[in-house]
Amino acid sequence: MEKEYDSCQSCGLPFVRDPNGGGTNADGSKSKMYCSYCYRDGAFVQPDWTAEQMQEYVTKKLKEYGIPGFIAGMMTKAIPKLERWKNNTLN
Numbered sequence: 001m002e003k004e005y006d007s008c009q010s011c012g013l014p015f016v017r018d019p020n021g022g023g024t025n026a027d028g029s030k031s032k033m034y035c036s037y038c039y040r041d042g043a044f045v046q047p048d049w050t051a052e053q054m055q056e057y058v059t060k061k062l063k064e065y066g067i068p069g070f071i072a073g074m075m076t077k078a079i080p081k082l083e084r085w086k087n088n089t090l091n
Contacts, residue, residue: 008035009083010044011058013075033083044084051085 007014008023013035023031026042036044038045046053055076062072079085 004032005083008038009033010038012079012082013033013037026028038084044061049080051080054085055079 005015008045010033015035018035018037023034023036023039024041025031029056031039033039034044035054057074058073058079059069059072062075063069066073
């Protein structure tokens with residue numbers, strides 16, 4: 001049985017904030033691990049990114065939404081511990 005998550009295991013976005021309710025698997029079903037910004041048709045949108053690159057991107061996006069930089073940094077601190085990144089020795 002596939003584990004269910006409350007937020008994307010790539011960027012940390014809460015699924016309730018994903019306008020599409022999650023990414024899509026190769027068979028068209030909804031991903032229970034990744035959001036629609038990170039994962040489409042069974043593949044990562046940015047397959048070569050590192051956890052650090054994802055943190056930089058998400059921090060930038062949060063700042064664009066008016067979140068102060070230090071808070072955005074705190075909000076993205078856990079990204080390297082998400083499922084996508086924690087078993088990847090390249091990150």
